[in-house]
Amino acid sequence: MESPAIVTRIIEQHCARPGALLPMLHEIQDALGCIPPEAVPPIATALNLSRAEVHGVISYYAHFRQEPPGRHVVRVCCAEACQAVGGEALAEHARARLAGSDVTLEPVYCLGLCACGPSVQVDESTLHARVTPEKFDALIAALESAP
Amino acid sequence: MRTTIFVPGDAAALAQGADAVAAAIAAEAARRDMAIRLVRNGTRGMVWLEPLVEVVTSSGRIAYGPVTAADVPGLFAANFATGSVHALCLGPTEDIPWLAGQQRLACRRIGVVDPRSLADYIARGGGEGLRRARAMAPAEIVRAVTDSGLRGRGGAAFPAGIKWQTVLATPAAQKYIVCNADEGDSGTFSDRMLMEGDPFCLLEGMAIAGLAVGATQGFIYVRSEYPHAVAALDAALAEAGDFLGNFKVEVRKGAGSYVCGEETALLESLEGKRGIVRAKPPLPAVAGLFGQPTVINNVITLASVPDILAQGATAYRELGCGRSRGTLPFQLAGNIKYGGLVEVPFGLTLRQLLYDFGGGSRSGRPLRAVQVGGPLGAYLPASQFDSVLDYEAFAAIGAGLGHGGIVAFDDAVDLAKQARYAMKFCAIESCGKCTPCRIGSTRGVEVIDRIRAGQHEQIELLQELCETMTQGSLCAMGSMTPIPVLSALRHFEEDFR
Numbered sequence: 044m045e046s047p048a049i050v051t052r053i054i055e056q057h058c059a060r061p062g063a064l065l066p067m068l069h070e071i072q073d074a075l076g077c078i079p080p081e082a083v084p085p086i087a088t089a090l091n092l093s094r095a096e097v098h099g100v101i102s103y104y105a106h107f108r109q110e111p112p113g114r115h116v117v118r119v120c121c122a123e124a125c126q127a128v129g130g131e132a133l134a135e136h137a138r139a140r141l142a143g144s145d146v147t148l149e150p151v152y153c154l155g156l157c158a159c160g161p162s163v164q165v166d167e168s169t170l171h172a173r174v175t176p177e178k179f180d181a182l183i184a185a186l187e188s189a190p
Numbered sequence: 191m192r193t194t195i196f197v198p199g200d201a202a203a204l205a206q207g208a209d210a211v212a213a214a215i216a217a218e219a220a221r222r223d224m225a226i227r228l229v230r231n232g233t234r235g236m237v238w239l240e241p242l243v244e245v246v247t248s249s250g251r252i253a254y255g256p257v258t259a260a261d262v263p264g265l266f267a268a269n270f271a272t273g274s275v276h277a278l279c280l281g282p283t284e285d286i287p288w289l290a291g292q293q294r295l296a297c298r299r300i301g302v303v304d305p306r307s308l309a310d311y312i313a314r315g316g317g318e319g320l321r322r323a324r325a326m327a328p329a330e331i332v333r334a335v336t337d338s339g340l341r342g343r344g345g346a347a348f349p350a351g352i353k354w355q356t357v358l359a360t361p362a363a364q365k366y367i368v369c370n371a372d373e374g375d376s377g378t379f380s381d382r383m384l385m386e387g388d389p390f391c392l393l394e395g396m397a398i399a400g401l402a403v404g405a406t407q408g409f410i411y412v413r414s415e416y417p418h419a420v421a422a423l424d425a426a427l428a429e430a431g432d433f434l435g436n437f438k439v440e441v442r443k444g445a446g447s448y449v450c451g452e453e454t455a456l457l458e459s460l461e462g463k464r465g466i467v468r469a470k471p472p473l474p475a476v477a478g479l480f481g482q483p484t485v486i487n488n489v490i491t492l493a494s495v496p497d498i499l500a501q502g503a504t505a506y507r508e509l510g511c512g513r514s515r516g517t518l519p520f521q522l523a524g525n526i527k528y529g530g531l532v533e534v535p536f537g538l539t540l541r542q543l544l545y546d547f548g549g550g551s552r553s554g555r556p557l558r559a560v561q562v563g564g565p566l567g568a569y570l571p572a573s574q575f576d577s578v579l580d581y582e583a584f585a586a587i588g589a590g591l592g593h594g595g596i597v598a599f600d601d602a603v604d605l606a607k608q609a610r611y612a613m614k615f616c617a618i619e620s621c622g623k624c625t626p627c628r629i630g631s632t633r634g635v636e637v638i639d640r641i642r643a644g645q646h647e648q649i650e651l652l653q654e655l656c657e658t659m660t661q662g663s664l665c666a667m668g669s670m671t672p673i674p675v676l677s678a679l680r681h682f683e684e685d686f687r
Contacts, residue, residue: 069414107446123561128524156379158521173206
């Protein structure tokens, strides 16, 4: 299905729900990898909002992106519990390792893995605990060598 | 007979390779032509032992851990399914001192039940609270919660019964129960553990709240960083059938905003808007979600309710100390040797948690500072480790228990850097509605940078800025960010010099 058709289907599916905007945006991003600018006008029309209001919501939340990410998204936890066990050094290492890579690196403020940090999330649902720089390099190498 | 083998499906176990262990167990059992029942339970909360594999034997559940996929053939060779001796064998799970020393109420079934099975939930005492609530008048249910002394476990510690009473007493055609599962505090994971390990307990608590105040619709607002919790709740709702009667529950995903853990910002987000804090009054209990009377409680608060109804308010109230009644699931995190979930009645000391349960630092170096209660919580020095874990005792030393998260740091920590991070985090996450928080946090980072660069006379300016944020901010984000900053400055001034 083409992107506009996917957006139309998702809008139709959700627009009658109370507080439909966030579920709608989540589903569009899950399907397309981001919320493209051309999705904003039909969402605004369906929910009787201004385009500015829809854009305001998209830009407010760190989770929503307006451009497609790299081939993979790697999130490194930068919150206190991971800082206490070397999280900052890991984040620093990750920045250097992924500079120029097609893997998108993002900070995340807590994955709820605070007793086994530093923690890393790959593509929404794969989690890694007690990540050292060496372990990080191994998991990136595995991601990059996968088809 | 088929042997039942438990391999946790909790995120903290998955992060340590539990899926590979489960796959190896299934493959090895098939290779040996052995019939097993593999259950993906929650975690027992002993995070350093994950993946913790349990087998059901004639003498109870026997634990092995931490297990790697490579250990699996050896475990089968040692006949572990019968609970036999092996280097990884920890004996009967319930007898492990770390677990035996706890008193679990809200978390009693986590790691014990199959989170996907309503029948298992019922077989382990679930549903009894809801059954009793159905035979009670709404005011009686509210009274039971009030009498139990239960206070909001999300951090604010507001008496749950009073909140419920306000919603009950506010007439409206539609009322809502909202579960705040936006567990954004670093060092906390009890909500996640409960949603993944015992989701029916939360649903039951919400249904009881619905009966108590006359609400038929519930929402669970889960942070997007918790995909496994969302999946577990969705699976439980699909399995629930008519367990909840006419009470409907919908799971909604957050989108990476910390301030949405503040109740009014959460309601805005649920309504499909930017997660901007609302001015109070009106309280959400009077005009909450879509302007209607709304009970909004944290996961652990709601999950404590079924037990209170089933065992009676008195049984709950008898635990704890002072005005802090019942139990709190503490979470030991950061640089700690034996990290995980410790549910105990209020009244232990911080030192008991850190050393008797936690075993000191993971690095082996001395513990220098502990942050209690998330990013808005105080940094406590070793001289305060004997503080009693009770809401009022912590308030008396300018700290708070918050959601029970305890992050330990060893002597490598730089508290001036941590204070800077507190301001930085506030600057990143501020919703922007009020000036002290939006601007103050950015100025705070700058002032701390100058202090760290040697301009010590700026310390006074930092204190004044904190005073402005404390007094002038609209919600806890801006008004409590000074707590970690000022506690770091007070107890670890040498780090700022």
